[in-house]
Amino acid sequence: MAEVEKNQEIIPNSKPATKNTTSSSIFNRSVTIHSASLANSYLQSTSRFYNSFESMKGKVKKLRSLFESPKPQKPNPDELQIQATHKLQSFKSMGPEYNRFPSFGFINNSKIRLPGTEDRIVVYLTSLRGVRRTYEDCYAVRMIFRGFRVWIDERDVSMDSAYKKELQSVLGEKNVSLPQVFIRGDHVGGAEVIKQMFETGELVRVLDRFPRQQPGFVCEGCGGARFVPCGNCSGSRKLFDEDEGVLKRCLECNENGLIRCPDCCS
Numbered sequence: 001m002a003e004v005e006k007n008q009e010i011i012p013n014s015k016p017a018t019k020n021t022t023s024s025s026i027f028n029r030s031v032t033i034h035s036a037s038l039a040n041s042y043l044q045s046t047s048r049f050y051n052s053f054e055s056m057k058g059k060v061k062k063l064r065s066l067f068e069s070p071k072p073q074k075p076n077p078d079e080l081q082i083q084a085t086h087k088l089q090s091f092k093s094m095g096p097e098y099n100r101f102p103s104f105g106f107i108n109n110s111k112i113r114l115p116g117t118e119d120r121i122v123v124y125l126t127s128l129r130g131v132r133r134t135y136e137d138c139y140a141v142r143m144i145f146r147g148f149r150v151w152i153d154e155r156d157v158s159m160d161s162a163y164k165k166e167l168q169s170v171l172g173e174k175n176v177s178l179p180q181v182f183i184r185g186d187h188v189g190g191a192e193v194i195k196q197m198f199e200t201g202e203l204v205r206v207l208d209r210f211p212r213q214q215p216g217f218v219c220e221g222c223g224g225a226r227f228v229p230c231g232n233c234s235g236s237r238k239l240f241d242e243d244e245g246v247l248k249r250c251l252e253c254n255e256n257g258l259i260r261c262p263d264c265c266s
Contacts (some may be wrong), residue, residue, distance in 0.1 A: 124155045
């Protein structure tokens with residue numbers, strides 16, 4: 001009887017162990033199935049992304065082929081030499097629009113003249129950077145003339161609108177490009193003409209008779225700005241009329257309250 005009781009005590013204790021083993025195997029199976037499904041979904045999403053990326057690359061290539069110009073071929077060295085030879089030719093070969101005069105170089109056949117400037121070089125330009133190409137052309141022409149150390153009458157249309165009206169009246173056009181150069185009263189042209197004159201050496205002959213300034217010369221009155229505040233209204237553009245007791249517009253300065261420097265622009 002004692003052995004039977006011992007067996008009965010052992011049998012109930014063995015049943016929970018069977019339940020634990022079954023539940024752990026079911027959990028392991030569910031984890032395995034879940035991880036496999038995650039791996040499959042990850043692979044599917046990766047393949048979709050790769051396919052969409054490849055299709056996007058194809059679309060980008062098509063768009064580039066529509067908008068991009070074909071790559072230019074490398075020029076032949078003989079052609080480059082011929083182009084350089086033509087570029088260094090004299091201005092006599094530029095066509096009938098330019099004539100050489102033995103007095104000071106060449107001028108335009110249109111006979112456009114700026115009265116009262118027969119003894120100087122006048123350059124209409126702008127110091128504003130509103131249009132990058134225009135500013136760079138004006139700066140290049142200014143530096144070319146400063147390299148020869150000749151004094152030039154710079155007429156900045158951004159500092160005084162009267163210069164723009166004056167240039168429009170001389171050229172007879174409403175829309176004028178900058179810069180515009182006049183040498184001894186004769187209209188020479190814009191930046192491209194001055195650059196080509198400089199490259200071919202024609203500008204040296206044109207400026208040969210003009211006096212040279214001292215190296216590093218800077219006007220003490222304006223510091224090279226060519227304009228100073230009006231001494232009559234102190235740049236306010238307003239004057240008080242004591243007789244009438246009202247403010248009036250100063251007639252000696254421009255719209256910016258400036259006048260030309262009397263030391264270097266007289």
